[in-house]
Each structure stands twice: as structure tokens, then as C-alpha cells.
Amino acid sequence: MIEIVGLRKRFGTVTVLDGIDHHQSAGEVVALIGPSGCGKSTLLRCLNWLETPDAGSLRLGDVRIEAGTPEAADRRLRQRWRRRTGMIFQQFHLFPHRTALENVMEAPIHVDRLPRSEAHALAMGLLSKVGLADRAHHLPAQLSGGQQQRVAIARALAMKPQILLCDEPTSALDPELRGEVLAVLQTLAAEGMTLLLVTHELAFARDIAHRVVFLEGGRVVESGPTRAVLDQPQHPRLQEFLGKHRARPL
Amino acid sequence: MRRVLILLLILMAWTTGVRSTSGAAQTPEPAIPQVLRWANDAEGGAPYIFHPSDNPDQLVGFEVELAQALCDRLGCTSQFVQYNWANLIPGLRQGGNYDIVIAALERTPENLALVAMSRPYFAFGQQLVARTHDTTIQSLGDLVGHRIGVLASTLSHRLVTQQGGLEVRVYDENVNYFRDLELGRLDAVLTDSPIATVQLRNRPNLRAAGPPFAPAYYAIAVPTSSPELLTRINGTLESLIQDGTLERIYRRYELWGPQQATLAIWNTAAVSTTTSGASTAATRPRPKPTLRYFSILMEAAVTTVWVSLASMALAMTWGLGLALARRYGSRPVRWMAISYIEVFRGTPLLLQLYFIYFGLAQQWGWKLSAGAAAVLTLGLNYAANEAENFRAGLEAVPRGQTEAALALGLSPAMTLRRILLPQALRISLPGITNDLISLFKDSSIVSVIGLVELTKEFLIRSLDAGDYIGLGILTAAIYLAMAHAASLGARALERRLRT
Numbered sequence: 001m002i003e004i005v006g007l008r009k010r011f012g013t014v015t016v017l018d019g020i021d022h023h024q025s026a027g028e029v030v031a032l033i034g035p036s037g038c039g040k041s042t043l044l045r046c047l048n049w050l051e052t053p054d055a056g057s058l059r060l061g062d063v064r065i066e067a068g069t070p071e072a073a074d075r076r077l078r079q080r081w082r083r084r085t086g087m088i089f090q091q092f093h094l095f096p097h098r099t100a101l102e103n104v105m106e107a108p109i110h111v112d113r114l115p116r117s118e119a120h121a122l123a124m125g126l127l128s129k130v131g132l133a134d135r136a137h138h139l140p141a142q143l144s145g146g147q148q149q150r151v152a153i154a155r156a157l158a159m160k161p162q163i164l165l166c167d168e169p170t171s172a173l174d175p176e177l178r179g180e181v182l183a184v185l186q187t188l189a190a191e192g193m194t195l196l197l198v199t200h201e202l203a204f205a206r207d208i209a210h211r212v213v214f215l216e217g218g219r220v221v222e223s224g225p226t227r228a229v230l231d232q233p234q235h236p237r238l239q240e241f242l243g244k245h246r247a248r249p250l
Numbered sequence: 251m252r253r254v255l256i257l258l259l260i261l262m263a264w265t266t267g268v269r270s271t272s273g274a275a276q277t278p279e280p281a282i283p284q285v286l287r288w289a290n291d292a293e294g295g296a297p298y299i300f301h302p303s304d305n306p307d308q309l310v311g312f313e314v315e316l317a318q319a320l321c322d323r324l325g326c327t328s329q330f331v332q333y334n335w336a337n338l339i340p341g342l343r344q345g346g347n348y349d350i351v352i353a354a355l356e357r358t359p360e361n362l363a364l365v366a367m368s369r370p371y372f373a374f375g376q377q378l379v380a381r382t383h384d385t386t387i388q389s390l391g392d393l394v395g396h397r398i399g400v401l402a403s404t405l406s407h408r409l410v411t412q413q414g415g416l417e418v419r420v421y422d423e424n425v426n427y428f429r430d431l432e433l434g435r436l437d438a439v440l441t442d443s444p445i446a447t448v449q450l451r452n453r454p455n456l457r458a459a460g461p462p463f464a465p466a467y468y469a470i471a472v473p474t475s476s477p478e479l480l481t482r483i484n485g486t487l488e489s490l491i492q493d494g495t496l497e498r499i500y501r502r503y504e505l506w507g508p509q510q511a512t513l514a515i516w517n518t519a520a521v522s523t524t525t526s527g528a529s530t531a532a533t534r535p536r537p538k539p540t541l542r543y544f545s546i547l548m549e550a551a552v553t554t555v556w557v558s559l560a561s562m563a564l565a566m567t568w569g570l571g572l573a574l575a576r577r578y579g580s581r582p583v584r585w586m587a588i589s590y591i592e593v594f595r596g597t598p599l600l601l602q603l604y605f606i607y608f609g610l611a612q613q614w615g616w617k618l619s620a621g622a623a624a625v626l627t628l629g630l631n632y633a634a635n636e637a638e639n640f641r642a643g644l645e646a647v648p649r650g651q652t653e654a655a656l657a658l659g660l661s662p663a664m665t666l667r668r669i670l671l672p673q674a675l676r677i678s679l680p681g682i683t684n685d686l687i688s689l690f691k692d693s694s695i696v697s698v699i700g701l702v703e704l705t706k707e708f709l710i711r712s713l714d715a716g717d718y719i720g721l722g723i724l725t726a727a728i729y730l731a732m733a734h735a736a737s738l739g740a741r742a743l744e745r746r747l748r749t
Contacts, residue, residue, distance in 0.1 A: 048657050049656075050653050050656065050657065075661070075662070079659055079661065082656065082657060082658075082659045083659040085657075086657075087653075087654075087657035089650060089653070089654065091650055093648075093650035093651060093653065093654035094654075095651065095654070095655075095669055095673075096673065097672050097673055097676070097747060106655075106658065106660075106668070107658040107659055107660065110660060110664055110668065111658065111659040111660060111664075152654075155658070156657075156658070159658060159659060
């Protein structure tokens with residue numbers, strides 16, 4: 001369903017992504033792991049055109065973009081792509097001047113042009129799904145971090161994305177608040193949502209992901225079924241990475 | 251700033267009151283000082299006092315020569331002191347800056363109530379001036395419903411006010427109303443005949459409408475505490491008239507006419523019959539400096555409010571455009587926005603006002619009304635400030651907000667309008683409110699193009715009433731109320747924009 005071939009991205013003289021190939025089928029949950037600076041966040045941002053890749057071909061369902069060509073700069077094409085992807089940020093990035101409900105309704109009304117009543121019903125449904133129907137009229141500042149992230153997930157889901165990209169969705173949260181966000185993601189995975197998550201929570205990755213991709217130095221060093229990658233790492237760099245993580249309490 | 255000034259004025263008025271009552275009784279000063287300091291205002295002062303255009307370093311005029319002749323006879327050195335014309339009498343009463351005033355002050359009961367005045371040195375009348383082609387205007391009576399320009403706090407000003415039914419525009423000096431008459435912004439000008447004589451010489455499209463009327467005299471103002479100086483000046487003037495010195499001076503400026511002959515036979519009785527216009531003003535009961543001025547000041551405050559609000563609306567719209575051009579525009583667009591901001595922030599408001607009101611009319615024939623020019627100037631000027639306020643607000647919105655909006659599929663324009671601007675406005679609002687409040691006060695600058703707003707009305711009325719404290723406090727209170735309303739409005743808006 002999503003198919004990336006030869007994705008490259010440089011910032012100035014630094015090559016951040018050095019030829020990434022990635023395929024993911026519908027309903028598949030993939031965890032992206034790797035040391036900081038390995039390019040996993042940049043990869044995710046490239047998949048939503050928040051960063052513009054220098055080269056590579058990207059396909060998502062029926063939308064295909066060849067990076068580095070003039071047509072890749074077309075705003076409408078990018079917008080079509082973005083509407084098929086949802087993005088969850090580490091820092092939530094809710095709109096602070098809008099209530100939880102208004103945050104979720106924003107895109108259905110102004111991008112999909114849904115009638116207000118329909119958008120309202122959709123948003124309320126999604127807020128119930130993430131367990132926050134009673135917080136619909138709260139401003140982001142009146143919500144805890146975990147609640148804000150759950151609103152952000154509802155906001156992304158309101159566009160009915162084909163894939164949800166999650167950039168360290170729990171890293172900014174206190175340990176006791178992580179559970180509620182992880183539970184929501186778990187439910188989504190169980191319902192067959194396609195997820196690509198960048199995460200440091202290996203235990204969670206083990207629980208939820210079908211596959212794990214290990215990135216280092218802008219390349220895919222190792223990838224495979226979750227248990228195989230996490231329990232029998234082949235590459236010495238991955239072994240070292242996992243060793244460090246086991247030594248650290250989660 | 252304006253409020254501090256008013257407080258200072260109040261303080262000055264108070265302290266001088268104390269000084270003059272205690273000081274007068276003590277040391278008797280010599281009647282004629284070594285250096286006689288005489289005050290006048292050289293701004294737009296032909297034929298009285300001016301810098302000739304072919305020799306701008308020189309100061310000439312019939313009053314300059316009169317002062318010289320006077321001092322020659324009195325055996326002292328003459329020294330000119332530049333002073334704002336409207337404040338010459340308060341300045342003399344306050345003392346310290348100059349000894350006498352020779353500045354076309356009318357010998358009216360109003361002035362005589364404030365200072366001592368010499369025998370007249372010049373006889374003049376009120377001259378109505380209209381455009382050459384506009385033959386319908388012959389007297390004040392033809393001007394009902396028309397716009398007429400006068401100099402503030404003069405006999406002309408009082409006469410047109412008494413006439414009623416005229417749209418009166420008040421000016422600070424003597425040249426700009428002729429220019430506005432030529433440009434069609436005014437239908438007539440009422441002014442002292444010597445000014446009309448000089449100005450009509452090189453303005454072929456203007457004409458004298460009817461003969462001069464309401465004859466009156468200019469006299470030298472002397473502090474009431476110097477009766478001996480007054481006697482000496484009167485005697486000297488007498489001899490300058492008798493031996494023809496005055497006539498020779500006036501002829502050099504082509505100002506000698508039959509009416510000057512009345513100077514020689516002048517006596518106190520003559521004045522009461524000839525200055526009919528002034529004496530009616532005198533019989534009118536002088537309004538007490540009380541709350542009776544409130545409605546007059548409030549009317550002027552209306553001008554202040556609409557000029558300020560219209561300017562602010564323009565400044566916000568145009569400023570937002572500039573801020574967006576500066577932040578999101580291509581390189582040349584960005585460069586133009588920055589240049590605009592630098593130029594309008596870095597040059598004086600008064601200069602911009604003159605450029606827009608007089609410059610545009612002169613160069614390209616764009617004759618803006620005073621109100622339009624005022625709003626345009628203040629709006630264009632404040633737009634530079636508002637652009638920077640908006641830019642600061644836009645830059646303070648975290649980058650993640652843009653990313654979140656784009657990731658949802660919102661277009662860049664939609665992102666700006668629905669996500670960034672509401673948050674930026676909230677951040678910029680305190681700065682914008684500040685500017686609105688200073689705009690209320692800065693709008694007083696438009697009085698130089700004839701709009702009477704609150705500060706100008708205060709200046710005019712405080713001179714009339716001789717009351718700086720009561721009117722000053724009243725005016726300050728009105729400004730304060732406007733500023734307070736603005737802060738309340740801003741606070742309510744801030745709550746609505748919430749965060």
C-alpha cells in the first residue's frame with residue numbers, strides 16, 4: 001500500500017537518508033527504531049512532505065510522487081498525498097485557540113468540506129473512541145499531556161488516513177500518562193489501521209508491531225518480523241543498540 | 251507625552267502666578283533695559299517678519315524695522331526673540347523670555363484685559379479673499395455653508411465664529427490657507443488686510459472679495475507691571491508717526507494707505523467706535539472656565555476619535571499586508587516591504603503629513619481633504635509599526651502549528667488564516683493597543699492642516715479663557731477616557747481570542 005524506493009535526503013552537506021526502501025501493506029504495523037540522529041524522524045516527515053526528499057519514488061495507494069522532479073513541487077499533489085496520511089507529533093501541536101472538538105473538526109470542515117453537523121458527529125465519535133467525549137469543550141491548555149495526545153490522534157483520524165505516522169508519540173509524556181496513549185494506538189492496530197511508528201519503547205513495539213525496521217546512518221541496517229529482529233538481532237550495530245536498551249529500565 | 255505637557259503647562263501657569271504677585275512689589279527695574287528683547291513669530295510672517303526667499307539668512311519685515319527704529323530712539327539694543335504666535339501673550343505675562351511683543355497683536359479689549367498695550371502703530375481691516383473665478387463671493391454673508399479659513403485666536407477667527415453658518419477651518423500660520431484656497435479646499439479666507447495685500451501679489455488666481463471691513467489696530471504689548479516702559483514706547487511711537495519714519499517704513503513694503511493716516515489722530519475715543527467687531531465680542535459675557543467648555547471639548551474629541559479609529563483601521567489592514575509581504579514574499583517583495591517600513595518609521599510624521607497634504611496637491615494635483623490626508627498619513631505611518639507588531643506575533647507562533655495544519659491537509663493560505671493569524675493577533679494585541687493609545691495623542695498633529703481636534707481646541711480655548719488648569723484637567727480626562735476605553739476593548743478582544 002505504501003511503497004518507498006531509494007529515498008534520499010540531505011541537509012546541507014549532511015546526508016540524513018541514504019537510499020531508503022520501505023514497503024508496507026494495509027493493516028500492517030511497523031516500528032522504526034534506531035539511535036538518535038539515525039534519520040527515523042526525517043523519514044517520517046518525508047512521508048508527509050513536511051520535508052522534501054531529494055530523490056526517490058513514493059507511492060501511497062493511487063498517489064505517486066517522484067521526488068526531485070518539478071511535479072513533486074506541486075502543492076495540490078502534495079496536498080492529495082497529505083490527505084491520505086495522518087501525522088502524530090511528539091509535542092502534539094494541538095491548536096491552542098481551539099477546543100478539543102474544534103481541533104478535530106477543523107480539517108473535516110475546511111479540507112473535506114463536510115457540513116458542520118456531520119463534522120460534529122464525526123468528531124464526537126472520534127473523541128469518544130479516544131475516551132475524551134467529556135473533554136470536547138476544553139481548550140488544550142486545560143488537558144493533560146496524555147489527553148492532548150489522544151485529541152491529536154482523534155484529529156488525525158478525522159481525515160480517515162490510509163496510514164498513521166507517529167513520531168515518538170509518548171516521548172514527551174510522563175511515564176504514568178504513556179499508558180493511555182499506547183492503549184489507544186493498540187486499539188487502532190487491532191482494528192486494522194496501518195501504523196508506522198518511530199518509538200523508543202521497545203516493549204511496546206514488541207506488543208504492537210508486526211515488523212521492526214532498524215535504521216542507522218540513514219540506512220536500513222536490519223528489518224524483519226518483530227520477534228526475529230528484537231530477539232535474534234543479526235547485525236552487530238543492532239545487537240549493541242538493543243544491549244544498551246535492555247540495560248536501561250523502561 | 252501630551253498629558254505630561256499639559257501637566258507642565260498647569261505647573262507653569264501656577265508658578266508664574268505666584269511669582270508675578272510677589273515679585274512686582276520689590277526691586278524697581280530700570281524702565282528701558284540695555285537690550286530690549288521683542289518677540290514675534292517668523293513662521294509665515296510676511297509682511298510683518300520674514301526671511302526673503304532671495305536672501306534666506308536675513309530677517310526683514312515692517313515690524314522688524316519698527317522694532318529697530320523704536321530701539322534707536324529709546325537708546326537700547328534690539329534683540330529678536332522667536333516665539334509661537336498663539337502663545338505670545340501668555341509668554342509675556344509669564345515673563346523672563348522677552349520684554350515686549352511686536353507681532354500684529356490687535357488692540358482689543360480681550361488683549362487689554364491681559365496685558366498693557368501701546369498706542370496703535372498700524373491700522374488695518376479684515377479682508378475677505380476668494381478665488382478669481384468664483385465671483386459669487388463678495389462678503390461674509392455670501393459664505394453661509396461654505397468653507398472659510400482663518401488664523402487661530404485672531405479677530406478674523408472671532409468674526410467668522412460670530413457670523414455663524416460657516417464651516418470654519420482654523421490654521422496655525424498665514425500661508426497654508428491661501429494654498430488651500432487655491433487648491434479648492436477652501437472657498438474663502440478672512441485675514442488681516444496686510445497679509446492679503448502681500449499674498450495677493452503673487453497669487454493671480456485669488457482676488458480681494460469686497461473692501462476691508464472691521465477696522466482695527468495693531469499695538470505693542472507690554473507687561474502691565476511696566477507702566478514706565480509703556481509711556482516711553484507710546485512717546486516714541488508718537489514721534490515716529492509725526493516725523494514720517496513709520497510712513498517711510500510702510501511705503502517700503504507698499505503698505506501705506508489712507509487708513510494709516512488715522513494713526514496720527516488716534517485717541518482712545520476713536521478706537522471704541524472703529525473696532526466694532528471686537529467690541530461686540532467684548533460685551534459678550536466671557537464664559538467662565540468651567541464645565542461649560544465640556545461640550546465644546548467633546549465635539550473636538552469626536553474629530554480625534556474618528557481620525558484615530560479610521561487611521562488605525564487603515565494601519566492594521568495595510569500593516570498586515572506588509573507583515574505578510576515581509577515574511578512570506580519573494581525577495582523583491584520582501585525588500586520593498588522592509589524599505590517601506592524603514593522609511594515610514596524613520597521619518598517625522600509632520601513631514602509625511604505636509605508631503606501628503608501639500609506635496610501631492612502641488613506636484614500631481616491630488617487634492618485630498620484635510621480629513622482624508624490626516625487619516626492617510628497617520629494610517630500609512632502607523633502601518634509600519636503594525637507590520638512589525640504582526641511580524642513579531644507571526645514569528646512567535648511555534649513552527650509545529652504550521653506543520654500540524656499542513657499535515658492535516660490545510661492549504662498554506664488556510665493555515666495562515668485559521669491557525670497562524672488568530673494566534674499571532676493574540677500575541678500582537680498588547681503592542682497594537684499601545685499604538686492605538688499613542689495614536690489618540692499623535693492625532694493632534696493634524697491641527698497643522700486645519701482640523702480642530704481635542705488638543706487644538708484646548709489650546710484655543712485655554713487662550714480665550716486664560717485657564718490652563720481647569721481646561722487642562724478636563725482635556726486630560728477626555729484623553730484618558732479614550733485611552734481607557736481602548737484598553738478595555740483590547741482586553742475583551744484578548745479574552746475572545748483566548749489561548
